[in-house]
Amino acid sequence: MTLWSGRFSAAMDETLWNLSESYSFDRVLYAHDIEGSMAHVRGLEAAGLLSSEECVTLLDTLETIKGEFDADTFERRDSDEDIHMAIERRATELAGAVGAKIHTSRSRNDQVATTLRLFTRDALSEIARHALALVDTLVAVGEKNAEAYLPGYTHLQRAQPVLLSHHLQAHAWSLLRDVDRIFDARRRLNVSPLGAGALAGTSLPILPEVTAALLGFDETFANSMDAVSDRDFVAESLFDIALLGIHMSRMGEELVLWTTSEFNFATLGDDFTTGSSMLPHKKNSDVAELARGKSGRLVGNLTSLLVTLKGLPLSYNRDLQEDKEPLFDSVKQVLLVLAAMNGAYQSMTFRVDVAAAAADDQLLVAIDIAERLVADGMPFRQAHEVAGGLVGRAVRENKSLADVVAEEPTLAHCGDLFERGAALANRRSPGSSGPSASAVQSARLQERIAALTARL
Ligand code: ARG
Numbered sequence: 001m002t003l004w005s006g007r008f009s010a011a012m013d014e015t016l017w018n019l020s021e022s023y024s025f026d027r028v029l030y031a032h033d034i035e036g037s038m039a040h041v042r043g044l045e046a047a048g049l050l051s052s053e054e055c056v057t058l059l060d061t062l063e064t065i066k067g068e069f070d071a072d073t074f075e076r077r078d079s080d081e082d083i084h085m086a087i088e089r090r091a092t093e094l095a096g097a098v099g100a101k102i103h104t105s106r107s108r109n110d111q112v113a114t115t116l117r118l119f120t121r122d123a124l125s126e127i128a129r130h131a132l133a134l135v136d137t138l139v140a141v142g143e144k145n146a147e148a149y150l151p152g153y154t155h156l157q158r159a160q161p162v163l164l165s166h167h168l169q170a171h172a173w174s175l176l177r178d179v180d181r182i183f184d185a186r187r188r189l190n191v192s193p194l195g196a197g198a199l200a201g202t203s204l205p206i207l208p209e210v211t212a213a214l215l216g217f218d219e220t221f222a223n224s225m226d227a228v229s230d231r232d233f234v235a236e237s238l239f240d241i242a243l244l245g246i247h248m249s250r251m252g253e254e255l256v257l258w259t260t261s262e263f264n265f266a267t268l269g270d271d272f273t274t275g276s277s278m279l280p281h282k283k284n285s286d287v288a289e290l291a292r293g294k295s296g297r298l299v300g301n302l303t304s305l306l307v308t309l310k311g312l313p314l315s316y317n318r319d320l321q322e323d324k325e326p327l328f329d330s331v332k333q334v335l336l337v338l339a340a341m342n343g344a345y346q347s348m349t350f351r352v353d354v355a356a357a358a359a360d361d362q363l364l365v366a367i368d369i370a371e372r373l374v375a376d377g378m379p380f381r382q383a384h385e386v387a388g389g390l391v392g393r394a395v396r397e398n399k400s401l402a403d404v405v406a407e408e409p410t411l412a413h414c415g416d417l418f419e420r421g422a423a424l425a426n427r428r429s430p431g432s433s434g435p436s437a438s439a440v441q442s443a444r445l446q447e448r449i450a451a452l453t454a455r456l
Contacts, residue, residue: 002079003088003103022082022321028328029083030069032118034062036111036215037087037102040194043211044104049204054098061095062087082321084108084115105206107198109228109316114194116323118215120237123331124186128179129456130338131244135175135449137345138168139442149424150265150355151364152433160367161359161423164350166433169445171251176445178244179452185240189233192217196227199315229315231305231323238302241330245298248337252291255344259285265355269347272340287344291337298333301326360420362401366391368417368426369405 002012012020038059045055065087068074080086085108092099142165152162192215195201195208201224208220221227258265268285276282308322366387373383390408394401402418405411416422427434431441 002081003085017081020081020318022324023076023080023086025328026083026324027069027086029115029119029324030074030087031066032122033083033087033111033115034066034069035118036114036194037091038062039211039214040106040111041102042214043194043207044101046210047205047207049104049206050098050101054101057095057098058091058102061091061099064094065090082108082112084111105197105202105204106194107196107228109198110193110196110224112320113196113228114192114215116231116327117189117191117193117217117233120189120233120327121186123327124182124189124237124240125456127241127244127331127334127338128182128186128452130335130342131175131179131182132449132453132456134338134342134345135172135179137342138172138175139165139445139449141345141348141350142166142168145350145352148350148352148355149359149421149433151359151361158358158361158364160364163424163433163438164355166438166441169441171247172445173448174247175244176448176452178240178247181240181243182237183452183455185233185236187218188236190216190218191227192220193227194220196221196224199225199228225315229312229317229320231309231320234323234327235302235305235309238298238305238326238330241334242295242298242302245295245330245334245337248341249292249295251341252288255288255348256285256292259288265351265358267349267351268344269349272344272347285344287340291341294333294337298330301330356420362418363391363394365401365417365423368423369411369414372414372417 002008041050041055041058041062044050045052050058065074068090074086074090076086077089080089088099088103091102095102142163145164148164149161150164150167151158152160152167192208192212194211194215195206212218212220255266255268257263259268267283268287270283272287273283274286276284304326305323308319312319369390370380370383370387373386374380378386390401390404390411393399394404397404402415405414405418417426424433425435428436430437
């Protein structure tokens with residue numbers, strides 16, 4: 001028997017049931033749904049719609065049901081279409097007559113919107129926590145290899161040497177923006193839809209602000225139709241997760257490159273690499289490839305929800321049930337990637353000598369020669385031409401750039417630029433990887449980490 005059997009004379013066809021049931025995937029919402037129901041019950045009491053004994057009975061009952069789910073002893077009945085109906089059915093079984101009052105002035109439409117906001121709020125906090133942990137690891141790996149430097153690339157061509165810490169902090173900054181965005185989304189979603197009913201509220205004297213406060217929402221909905229029908233908070237969360245995933249995909253791609261024999265800048269620990277079923281010598285960076293690969297799925301989940309929402313008339317439509325699997329999947333996958341990437345970086349050995357040798361490529365000094373000429377008073381375009389000419393000669397005559405420069409009496413004051421680490425040491429502009437700018441950056445980064453951590 002369904003909750004709406006009063007109106008119907010035939011049971012639901014099995015094919016519709018199979019299409020319609022969502023318990024198989026929305027069971028994971030049980031704790032948040034029970035949390036919402038407890039607040040709802042208290043709100044009914046505050047509104048005089050339940051006696052305090054009835055309220056206590058229902059709260060105890062919900063607590064018992066929560067225990068059953070926690071212990072994995074909850075038994076689904078054939079008629080339990082979704083998690084909300086399963087819990088109400090069980091509450092009625094356990095609490096008797098008063099169980100039939102639990103859904104007073106509530107619809108599954110405002111219920112599911114409430115439950116999903118509670119779930120998403122917690123999930124976003126969890127993701128932010130993991131992302132901040134990954135940032136800490138990136139900073140720590142940079143600190144552990146404080147002297148290490150490597151070529152910085154543009155167009156994947158060697159451009160200028162950068163400190164490893166600077167390079168890793170570049171990723172940290174983008175992750176911190178992701179965390180900031182996640183907190184924005186969490187703040188925006190923190191509005192209670194409970195009390196909107198099916199779509200237009202109720203004639204009963206309910207107190208939505210009471211339930212909102214009990215659930216830690218900042219405010220209540222202003223418009224009941226909006227409250228039950230929009231899932232922009234899910235879309236926004238899926239976007240934030242997708243972008244975080246894309247940032248980790250880029251990091252993954254970089255780890256793949258760094259761990260090739262061709263680059264050979266880094267190795268990952270044996271516990272963070274995989275072997276080959278055929279080739280005995282292989283040590284593969286699957287962790288980084290999966291970080292890259294999962295991002296496609298995260299974008300897919302966002303796209304899936306956006307397409308679901310497009311064209312839905314006000315207010316609730318059953319299509320909205322399709323919001324859950326993309327959300328659950330993205331939350332789960334991004335947490336997997338965050339944790340594994342964190343471990344991968346911790347397990348990484350950076351090959352300081354190999355990376356330094358690549359960064360000591362003399363051609364990378366060309367810009368420093370040009371800048372020294374600028375410091376002498378030469379216009380930059382002319383200095384660029386001079387330095388470019390030297391590089392051209394070195395390449396054509398198959399000489400080192402240092403030798404070509406040494407042959408030029410007017411460039412006698414440029415010889416020191418070829419000393420190891422000189423280019424890095426000379427870098428002084430704000431936000432660069434020169435020594436003083438690095439210190440400023442690290443301090444700014446720590447400040448940002450602390451400010452975001454305080455918002456967890
Ligand atoms: N399982 C449903 C969902 O996820 C709950 C709401 C059902 N509401 C309805 N009017 N059929 O959207």
